[in-house]
Amino acid sequence: MVKVRLPRVEWSPVELASRLSRRGIRFNFASGSPDPGLVPLSRIREAVEHVLSEYGTGALAYPGAGGFKGLRVEVARYLRDYLGVSADWRDVIITSGAQHAIKLLAQLLVRRGVRVYVEDPTFYETLAPFRFQGGRVVGIRVTNNGMDIGQLAKAADEGGVVYTIPSCHNPTGVSMSEESRRELVKLAEERGLVVVEDDPYTILSSNVLRPLRALSSSVIYVGTFSKLLGPGFRVGFVVAPGWLRGSLERLEQHDFSTSTLTQLVVYELLRMGVISEVLDKARSTYKSKLSRLIEALNNYMPGSLQFNPSCGFYALVRLGVNAERLLRTAVKFGLTYVPASRFFIGKGPVDSARLSIGVIKAEDIENGVKLLSRLVKDQY
Amino acid sequence: MVKVRLPRVEWSPVELASRLSRRGIRFNFASGSPDPGLVPLSRIREAVEHVLSEYGTGALAYPGAGGFKGLRVEVARYLRDYLGVSADWRDVIITSGAQHAIKLLAQLLVRRGVRVYVEDPTFYETLAPFRFQGGRVVGIRVTNNGMDIGQLAKAADEGGVVYTIPSCHNPTGVSMSEESRRELVKLAEERGLVVVEDDPYTILSSNVLRPLRALSSSVIYVGTFSKLLGPGFRVGFVVAPGWLRGSLERLEQHDFSTSTLTQLVVYELLRMGVISEVLDKARSTYKSKLSRLIEALNNYMPGSLQFNPSCGFYALVRLGVNAERLLRTAVKFGLTYVPASRFFIGKGPVDSARLSIGVIKAEDIENGVKLLSRLVKDQY
Numbered sequence: 001m002v003k004v005r006l007p008r009v010e011w012s013p014v015e016l017a018s019r020l021s022r023r024g025i026r027f028n029f030a031s032g033s034p035d036p037g038l039v040p041l042s043r044i045r046e047a048v049e050h051v052l053s054e055y056g057t058g059a060l061a062y063p064g065a066g067g068f069k070g071l072r073v074e075v076a077r078y079l080r081d082y083l084g085v086s087a088d089w090r091d092v093i094i095t096s097g098a099q100h101a102i103k104l105l106a107q108l109l110v111r112r113g114v115r116v117y118v119e120d121p122t123f124y125e126t127l128a129p130f131r132f133q134g135g136r137v138v139g140i141r142v143t144n145n146g147m148d149i150g151q152l153a154k155a156a157d158e159g160g161v162v163y164t165i166p167s168c169h170n171p172t173g174v175s176m177s178e179e180s181r182r183e184l185v186k187l188a189e190e191r192g193l194v195v196v197e198d199d200p201y202t203i204l205s206s207n208v209l210r211p212l213r214a215l216s217s218s219v220i221y222v223g224t225f226s227k228l229l230g231p232g233f234r235v236g237f238v239v240a241p242g243w244l245r246g247s248l249e250r251l252e253q254h255d256f257s258t259s260t261l262t263q264l265v266v267y268e269l270l271r272m273g274v275i276s277e278v279l280d281k282a283r284s285t286y287k288s289k290l291s292r293l294i295e296a297l298n299n300y301m302p303g304s305l306q307f308n309p310s311c312g313f314y315a316l317v318r319l320g321v322n323a324e325r326l327l328r329t330a331v332k333f334g335l336t337y338v339p340a341s342r343f344f345i346g347k348g349p350v351d352s353a354r355l356s357i358g359v360i361k362a363e364d365i366e367n368g369v370k371l372l373s374r375l376v377k378d379q380y
Numbered sequence: 381m382v383k384v385r386l387p388r389v390e391w392s393p394v395e396l397a398s399r400l401s402r403r404g405i406r407f408n409f410a411s412g413s414p415d416p417g418l419v420p421l422s423r424i425r426e427a428v429e430h431v432l433s434e435y436g437t438g439a440l441a442y443p444g445a446g447g448f449k450g451l452r453v454e455v456a457r458y459l460r461d462y463l464g465v466s467a468d469w470r471d472v473i474i475t476s477g478a479q480h481a482i483k484l485l486a487q488l489l490v491r492r493g494v495r496v497y498v499e500d501p502t503f504y505e506t507l508a509p510f511r512f513q514g515g516r517v518v519g520i521r522v523t524n525n526g527m528d529i530g531q532l533a534k535a536a537d538e539g540g541v542v543y544t545i546p547s548c549h550n551p552t553g554v555s556m557s558e559e560s561r562r563e564l565v566k567l568a569e570e571r572g573l574v575v576v577e578d579d580p581y582t583i584l585s586s587n588v589l590r591p592l593r594a595l596s597s598s599v600i601y602v603g604t605f606s607k608l609l610g611p612g613f614r615v616g617f618v619v620a621p622g623w624l625r626g627s628l629e630r631l632e633q634h635d636f637s638t639s640t641l642t643q644l645v646v647y648e649l650l651r652m653g654v655i656s657e658v659l660d661k662a663r664s665t666y667k668s669k670l671s672r673l674i675e676a677l678n679n680y681m682p683g684s685l686q687f688n689p690s691c692g693f694y695a696l697v698r699l700g701v702n703a704e705r706l707l708r709t710a711v712k713f714g715l716t717y718v719p720a721s722r723f724f725i726g727k728g729p730v731d732s733a734r735l736s737i738g739v740i741k742a743e744d745i746e747n748g749v750k751l752l753s754r755l756v757k758d759q760y
Contacts, residue, residue, distance in 0.1 A: 004489050004539065004574050006623075009630040015445050036437040044440070045432050052425050057416040060424070060610025065395050096476060096614070096637035103635040107512070109384050129634045132487070159384065194384050230440025232640030234476070243386075250389040254509045255483040257476035257637040260612030 007132065012125050017338040020331045027335035027368035029355040032170070032313060035289075036359060038282050039230045040274055047268040055264060063260045066249040067094025067237070071263050074270040075223075075237050082203055082275065084210040085221065087239045093248050096258040098200060098224035098236035102163075103129040104251050105196055105220065105238065110135040115160035117193075119147050121316065121343035121352075122163070123170040126198060130163065139345030142169065144308050146176025149183040156187070161194045167208045168201035171316045171343050171354035173290070173309020178209055185216045195219045200227050201312035206283050208311055213239060220244065225266055228278060233262040286313065289357035289365060296369035297355075301376070306352070313356045316340060319372075321379040323353045330375055335368060387512065392505050397718040400711045407715035407748035409735040412550070412693060415669075416739060418662050419610045420654055427648040435644060443640045446629040447474025447617070451643050454650040455603075455617050462583055462655065464590040465601065467619045473628050476638040478580060478604035478616035482543075483509040484631050485576055485600065488624065490515040495540035497573075499527050501696065501723035501732075502543070503550040506578060510543065519725030522549065524688045526556025529563040536567070541574045547588045548581035551696045551723050551734035553670070553689020558589055565596045575599045580607050581692035586663050588691055593619060600624065605646055608658060613642040666693070669737035669745060676749035677735075681756070686732070693736045696720060699752075701759040703733045710755055715748060 017030040051059050066072070072092040079085040079092075095101040110116060112134035118127065120139025130137060138155055141148040147164055156162075162184070166176035176184070188195045197212045197219050204227055213221035224236035235258065240248050252258075269275075293315055297305050304317040319326060323339035330336060337355050341348035360368060397410040431439050446452070452472040459465040459472075475481040490496060492514035498507065500519025510517060518535055521528040527544055536542075542564070546556035556564070568575045577592045577599050584607055593601035604616035615638065620628050632638075649655075673695055677685050684697040699706060703719035710716060717735050721728035740748060 004494070004541065006488055006627045007491075009488075009627050009634075011445075011630055012633050015633055018442070019444070031442075033442055036441075039437045039440055041432070041437055041440075045429075048428055048432065049425075052421070052428065057419045057421055057610065060419055060421075060612035061416075062398070062411075062413055062606075062611045063614070064399070065391075096635070096639070100635040100637040108386055108389075111387075114384070125633060125636075132631075132634060161384070226442075230437065231442045232440035234443070234637055234639040247386045247389050250391055251512075253392050253395055253505060254389075254512060255476070255480040255635070255637070256505075257480040257614055257635070259476070259614040259639050259642050262639050262641060 009132065010128070012128065013338050013340070013342050014125055017327065017336055020327070021336045025334050025336055027364055027371060028359050029368060030336040030338050031359045032356055033231055033358050034227045035285060038278060038285060040278050043269065043272065043274050043277070044229070044265065047265045047272060051261070051264045051268050059261050059264050061260055063256060063258050063263060065253050067258060068260070068263045068267060071267040074267055078270060078275065079239065084214045085239065091239050091245060093238045093240055093245065093252065094258055094263060095236045095238060095252065096234040097226060097231070098198065098222050099125060100234070100257065101222045101236050101238045102126045102198065104248060106130045106133045106135070108244065108247055108251060109161050109194055117152055117156055117160060117162045118345065119164060119169060120345045121171055121340065121348060123165060124343050126163065135161070137345055142172055142174060142307070144174050146174055146180050147184070149180045149187060152184070153187055156191055156193060159192050161196060162188060163196045163198065165198045166212055167199060168205060168310065168312025170312065171314045171340055172307040173312055173314045173316070174307045175208060175310045181209065181212055181215060185212060185219070188218065196222065198222045200224050203228060204282055204286050205311035217241060228275060228282060229266060229269055233266055234259065235262050235266045285362070286357065287311070289362050292362060292365040293355060293357050293369070296366045300369050300373040313358045315355045317353050317355060318349060319351045319353055319376050321376055322350050324350070326375060326379060330372065333371060333375065335371055389512065390508070392508065393718050393720070393722050394505055397707065397716055400707070401716045405714050405716055407744055407751060408739050409748060410716040410718050411739045412736055413611055413738050414607045415665060418658060418665060420658050423649065423652065423654050423657070424609070424645065427645045427652060431641070431644045431648050439641050439644050441640055443636060443638050443643060445633050447638060448640070448643045448647060451647040454647055458650060458655065459619065464594045465619065471619050471625060473618045473620055473625065473632065474638055474643060475616045475618060475632065476614040477606060477611070478578065478602050479505060480614070480637065481602045481616050481618045482506045482578065484628060485618065486510045486513045486515070488627055488631060489541050489574055497532055497536055497540060497542045498725065499544060499549060500725040501551055501720065501728060503545065504723050506543065515541070517725055522552055522554060522687065524554050526554055526560050527564070529560045529567060532564070533567055536571055536573060539572055541576060542568060543576045543578065545578045546592055547579060548585060548690065548692025550692065551694045551720055552687040553692055553694045553696070554687045555588060555690045561589065561592055561595060565592060565599070568598065576602065578602045580604050583608060584662055584666050585691035597621060608655060608662060609646060609649055613646055614639065615642050615646045665742070666737065667691070669742050672742060672745040673735060673737050673749070676746045680749050680753040693738045695735045697733050697735060698729060699731045699733055699756050701756055702730050704730070706755060706759060710752065713751060713755065715751055
């Protein structure tokens with residue numbers, strides 16, 4: 001009889017919803033994946049072929065700690081060219097996706113009792129590793145200008161970690177104002193707070209402020225290529241300040257989980273200039289899909305929208321009925337979303353849902369919202 | 381000023397040595413990588429092409445928790461056909477390499493004060509995650525019959541974790557006897573010990589006993605395709621008993637780090653029958669390389685061998701001089717190995733070195749050992 005006590009780990013509502021989305025789903029409002037129509041498949045095939053001929057078995061060798069140097073250099077260039085962030089390539093640590101980066105950061109920065117200030121609501125899946133480490137998660141109100149820095153200033157003593165998605169926030173869609181960004185960086189400096197900036201979506205939008213990391217090199221920046229090139233590569237990165245970099249590189253040895261092959265393929269895609277090839281279309285597509293979603297919600301589910309989404313994939317709505325229960329019905333009609341109560345730090349509203357425009361076809365959005373609205377009305 | 385206290389994380393001696401091995405090294409005794417001449421590169425290219433045409437952007441979608449079902453089924457079949465292990469596909473959890481699996485297991489099974497019994501010496505890199513979790517690592521003597529189960533029986537109270545590499549042990553090369561295996565499984569049952577079996581090398585040898593997992597389905601088995609197909613994929617797996625499976629799947633969500641693309645490629649390679657294509661040659665090559673190493677050590681460095689390596693890649697030797705210091709000289713002569721003092725649980729002998737036959741050419745082994753012997757003599 002085994003005597004080990006396992007820590008509690010929960011299923012993510014995103015994972016649960018995505019399992020439902022695998023088959024026969026026309027109106028997929030659940031997935032945070034990019035639009036399959038925008039993934040540059042033929043360029044990816046070219047890149048893979050090139051990597052295997054050019055590097056041979058070297059493409060299948062063990063990865064080195066911190067990531068492949070060529071990729072780190074290309075990421076530093078990408079940050080400068082597309083996001084206005086200047087960083088030395090040595091500050092760039094490659095991880096197997098942004099989620100992996102957050103987990104490593106949680107392991108380094110958080111232990112029992114360390115306070116972690118987060119937007120309330122925030123992305124469930126990144127919250128989980130902070131909680132697993134025993135962190136004391138403190139929710140900070142979100143407004144249409146992003147995290148309420150005034151409230152953060154009241155809540156935050158000396159020390160602690162701030163985890164934020166300042167741009168195109170998940171799940172609310174809002175972005176932090178210029179003023180709030182400056183206040184946050186200043187507050188962090190004064191109180192010795194470590195700021196972790198999770199930023200998958202800025203790149204997808206042309207009218208977003210530069211990342212927090214552009215305002216302060218103390219900010220720990222987490223990025224990914226999942227939303228532009230495809231999440232299946234599992235290639236993300238951290239831009240780490242000097243005091244953290246070595247520890248992060250060394251901790252990455254404990255799992256060594258970033259594939260050499262996919263690192264080289266992403267490196268090749270960056271060198272081929274694929275980012276600039278796909279960027280304009282991605283930006284206009286997601287912008288127009290998000291507008292359609294907002295319009296449809298206003299037309300068919302007035303009052304349901306909880307925030308004004310400015311960019312990215314997401315909108316948070318109140319359905320007025322239990323979102324988990326409704327989902328079971330919705331799936332039968334070919335529609336999914338993510339029940340969002342667990343995105344809240346305390347007990348979140350059970351009727352809240354995260355709708356995503358990532359993978360759904362633009363022309364299906366209006367009909368999807370109509371259907372959702374009908375399903376909600378049938379529940380009354 | 382940042383107020384977070386970082387946990388201590390050390391560089392692995394394997395990583396440090398492998399950095400030295402990148403260029404101009406003819407006698408690479410450091411690397412745990414497979415022989416590049418055995419990696420089935422053309423079949424891998426076929427598999428990649430097939431995956432990208434067959435699955436399209438689906439090959440670049442987010443992975444699901446636990447891994448791609450098709451791969452889990454193929455791994456269960458592989459375990460049955462090649463290792464005599466019977467497991468349901470649901471018990472197979474895909475991870476991004478065996479190292480990632482060990483880290484996830486450490487997070488679930490180990491917290492401050494939990495005792496982790498390991499072979500002394502053992503593989504440094506897997507030790508590190510157990511220590512990071514605050515586990516109390518207890519070293520158990522290794523003999524030519526593997527872990528000394530008598531000593532384990534004296535040391536182990538109720539509860540705790542046993543981490544073992546029973547076959548072709550890293551770094552000593554020994555394998556656990558049939559009798560010790562039975563004793564270990566029985567002891568674990570009686571005392572409520574959790575046994576984690578790390579088994580990268582059994583598949584590479586034709587005269588090795590079946591894994592512990594074949595004796596008891598309570599054993600947690602960790603496997604990898606790194607040594608047969610190439611470590612750059614980062615595809616490994618755990619065979620988990622029922623009480624652990626759900627937690628492991630859920631914890632894997634915290635990093636989601638196993639690439640969909642590489643999972644599909646490994647799946648395709650398994651389906652293509654590539655394992656059976658490469659197996660005979662791999663087995664005979666590694667066997668003959670290890671024999672050559674042992675012979676050369678006996679001829680040119682008599683008495684240096686600490687154990688009788690039976691299979692796998694490694695031999696542990698005593699050089700009689702400081703192994704870290706000598707390495708700096710050796711590199712200039714085009715030779716590397718891994719200084720092994722930190723493979724020991726307490727203060728290990730500073731003159732110990734791990735020699736690997738993974739990547740070095742068979743015909744270079746004798747000259748490499750001659751050179752090493754000359755360098756050692758020059759130190760006196």
